[in-house]
Amino acid sequence: MDLYNKGARLEEILEENLPIEVKVNVLFDVLKNVLDEGAIRARTIRFKLQKYVNSTNINERVYALDVIASDGNGAKVVPSDEDLEKSLEDVVYWISENIAKKYVQNKIEADVEKALVERQDKFMDELRVSIIKKQKGKENTKTTAKLERLEKLDAKHINKNVMSLLRPENFEEVVGQERAVRSLISKMSSPYPQHIILYGPPGVGKTSAARLALEAAKKLKFTPFDEDSKFVEVDGTTLRWDPREITNPLLGSVHDPIYQGSKRDLAEVGVPEPKTGLVTEAHGGVLFIDEIGELDEILQNKLLKVLEDKRVEFSSSYYDPDDENIPAYIKYLFDKGAPADFVLIGATTKDPSQINPALRSRCTEVYFEPLSSKDIEGIVNNASEKLNVELEDGVGRLISQYTIEGRKAVNILADAYGYSLFNENGEESKNKITLKDVEEVISIGRYSPFERIDNLDKGEVGHVYGLGVSGFLGSTIEIESTVFPAKKKGHGTIKFNDTAGSMAKDSVFNAASVIRKITNMDINDYDIHVNVIGGGKIDGPSAGAAITVCIISALTDRPIRQDIAITGEISLRGNVKPVGGIFEKIYGARRKGIKLVAIPKDNEKEVPLGLEDIEVKSINHIEELMEIVFEK
Structure with a gap:
């Protein structure tokens, strides 16, 4: 070797x-x-x-x-x-x-x-x-x-947005929402403003009211808002994010130096770059999320953590705190996070039960009311003043019959305004919107009347109006009944809509027992047919009292007042039990032109204050109701 x-x-x-x-x-x-x-x-x-x-x-x-x-x-x-x-x-x-x-x-x-x-x-x-x-x-x-x-x-510029032109500029222009506006301002104009969820139908002014509430709060010295406070608006239905945090426009994300395109000078030295989101942009102001109920559930939970921490944390496997090439602002974002101290205002058309309970527990709630026909007329009149156009008598009333949304009412008016600018000969017309212009727009747009107002002065036998609720909107339900002697005495039958729902059918059977008890009539001697006009589904027992008086009317041939609407569950003893949606049901009755609404005694506290164009009576028993509904 x-x-x-x-x-x-x-x-x-x-x-x-x-x-x-x-x-x-x-x-x-x-x-x-x-x-x-x-x-x-x-x-x-x-x-x-x-x-x-x-x-x-x-x-x-x-x-x-x-x-x-x-x-x-x-x-x-x-x-x-x-x-x-x-x-x-x-x-x-x-x-x-x-x-x-x-x-x-x-x-x-x-x-x-x-x-x-x-x-x-x-x-x-x-x-x-x-x-x-x-x-x-x-x-x-x-x-x-x-x-x-x-x-x-x-x-x-060719197209000027009519909605921007006609957007409410002060609280007086947010028509029909006086109570909701006061509640919203009181929650914002405080040293300790709260997160808020706004409930209500579409097109009633939720977004405009929130924007105006921030402007009002900025003028008060004792609120945390100042002139620099922003109103950041985003649509929850279109807000998308990547679970891998490659992109998150709401909360922010980290752009690593290889795949996600950081700045060139950062990529060369392998430095990841955090990108702040809308929550940081809204810092010190308001983050408004329209249709917050449509926001991704995981993203909602991440948003809740930001509301608690008032900061957004960033992390990346590429981040080295000892790297001397990292700029100070990036080091700040990784070490301390981005500030995100804001007031969240979410708007939704969903029922409160459909909203994330954890989100609801952190927010106070404000309910916007459906717009009445008078409210729609007021919105149309305000819009015509901004358009500097004259309205023919009845234009506002006509538009109010085809929509309950302020936004849609303004759109109909804007269409009619464009239609009225030129006549059939193509010559410039007078600055006036006529009934004919609106009727033409309604016909072209294929609008349907939201609620037909019939003649309610004359009583009818076997016909009554019940009340129902769908979402935030109430409406009348037409119920009719007719009776015939049974072919064989003691073998009569009762027929009812198959589509109405099982609970509504139970109400019919309860009504049959109550009728037999209070009239001493053997209903088995009659064939009774009860029909809900329109074939609508009734989810609940609230039509029980209306069905009872409708059958009694048909059996006794006594006419029922048609300017009255009834809601309430009927018990086997004839008691009228409480039901839900009283506020919305009274609204639906007002749109129909009803003069009197009968409700259960236990629902008396739910009646809105200051009603002028409709009377509300509370009842305990079916016999009290009979004294009201039958013509004397």
């Missing part, structure tokens, strides 16, 4: 006057330096040389050395004593071959590595030159021409 370390040639090992055992040991050591131990072990096992390698017989050891060095291409049998020197020469030849191969392989690898380094350096130089060229100047002839084209396009 010493001879090898001194750089002696392999042939010199054979020429040295050394015992053959020493030569074999030296050649084994040389082979171990040429081949790694793994390769030697593998060849030993593959050619089954274990016993030869460790043999005390020198001939067998030379055979093993030859087979390992030649990888099985050399000796096939153990050499004899006469062939031993020749075998050692073969071993030297095979080891020399391995040394030559290893030398060439190492040289090729070194050349490849050198070429790769040179190419990498060249690529980085080219990349730096490219970046320098791009950063050399912000503008050139092409970018300047494109900017001029954009500015020219931006200076030309």
Whole structure:
């Protein structure tokens, strides 16, 4: 081995006057330096040389050395004593071959590595030159021409948004929502403003009221709002985010330096860049989320955490707090988070039971009322003043028959305004909207009357108005009944709409029992048919009292006042039990032109204050109701 370390040639090992055992040991050591131990072990096992390698017989050891060095291409049998020197020469030849191969392989690898380094350096130089060229100047002839084209396009406006023009500019223009507006302002105009959820039908002024409430609060010194407080508005139905946090416009996200396009100077040094979201933009002001009930549930939960912490935390596997290349603002965002202290106002058309309970528990609630016909007329009149147009008598009333939404009423008026600008001859007309203009717009738009107001002065037998609720809107339900003598006495039947619902059918059977009790009439002697006009589904027992008086009217041939509407569950004892949605039901009765609403006594406290155009009476028992509904 010493001879090898001194750089002696392999042939010199054979020429040295050394015992053959020493030569074999030296050649084994040389082979171990040429081949790694793994390769030697593998060849030993593959050619089954274990016993030869460790043999005390020198001939067998030379055979093993030859087979390992030649990888099985050399000796096939153990050499004899006469062939031993020749075998050692073969071993030297095979080891020399391995040394030559290893030398060439190492040289090729070194050349490849050198070429790769040179190419990498060249690529980085080219990349730096490219970046320098791009950063050399912000503008050139092409970018300047494109900017001029954009500015020219931006200076030309064809469509002015009528909704922006007619948007309420003060609380007086938010028609029909006096109670909701007072409640909203009181919650905002405080040293400790609360998060708020606004409930109500679409187009009644929730967004406008929220925007005006912030402006009012900014003028008060004791509120935390100031002139810089923003009103940031976003639509919950279109707000999308990526669960992997690649993008999150609401809360913010982190742009890593490789995949998500951080700034060029940050990408070069591998620095991730946080992008703040709308919650940070709304810091110190109001974040308004329209249709908050449609917001993704996971995103709602993340928003709740921001409401608690008043900050947004960022994290990234690329962030190294000890990296000196990280700008101070990025380090601030990662270490402390982004500020997000704001008042959340969410608006929804959903029922409160459909809103996330955790979100509701952190917010106070304000209910916006459905708009009455008078409210719609007021909105139309306000809009006509802003359009500087005169209305023919009855235009507001006509529009109010086809919508309960302030936004849609304004759209109908705007369409009629455009229609009225030119007459049939194409000449510019007077600045006036006529009934004919509105009727034409309604016909073209295929609008349907929201509620038909019929003649309610004349009483009818077997016909009564019940009351129902759908969402935030109440409406009247027409119920009629007729009776015939049974073909066979004592075998009468009762028929009712199959689509009305099981609870409504139970109300019919309850009514039959009550009628038998208070009139002493055997209803089994009659075939009774009760019908809900329109085939609507009734989800609940609230039509029970109305069904009862309707059947009694048909049985006794007593006419029922048609200007009265009834709601209440009927019990087997004839008691009128409380039901839900009283506020909405009274609203529906007002739109129909009803003069009197009969409600259960236990619902008396739910009647809105200040009703002028409708009377509400509370009753305990069906006999009290009969005294009211039947014409004298």
